[in-house]
Amino acid sequence: MKTNTHILxxxxxxxxxxxxxxxxxxxxxxxxxxxxxxxxxxxxxxxxPDVIILDLGLPDMDGVEVAAQLRQWTQIPTIVL
Incomplete structure (x- = not known):
């Protein structure tokens, strides 16, 4: 089955x-x-992307900060690891 769902x-x-x-x-x-x-x-x-899978421990910034910046301009569903 083919899907066009894009996950970052x-x-x-x-x-x-x-x-x-x-x-x-x-x-x-x-x-x-x-x-x-x-x-x-x-x-x-x-x-x-349609969905983002986000790690909280990143080398350059906290995953919470990434999520906060994303929320400033998009409502892409985000799954936090």
């Missing part, structure tokens, strides 16, 4: 990015990844 994973751990990408791709989701909050915010603005 914002997580600095390569193992978690790989695991989530593998699982989500197996279910036919389109997946983008970002390793920093800044990169995640830029990708969210550019790609307009």
């Amino acid at each position: 994973v914002i997580d600095d751990e390569p193992q978690m990015q790989r695991a989530l990408r593998t699982i989500l791709n197996a279910h036919n989701y389109l997946v983008s990844t970002a390793a920093t909050g800044e990169e995640g915010l830029a990708l969210a603005a550019a790609e307009k």
Whole structure:
């Protein structure tokens, strides 16, 4: 079954990015990844994903700050890890 649902994973751990990408791709989701909050915010603005999976512990900013900045301009559903 083909889906056009796009999920953005914002997580600095390569193992978690790989695991989530593998699982989500197996279910036919389109997946983008970002390793920093800044990169995640830029990708969210550019790609307009349907869902964001967000890690709270990022190297450049707290995941809570990323979520707060996202909420200033979008209501994309966000799942926090």
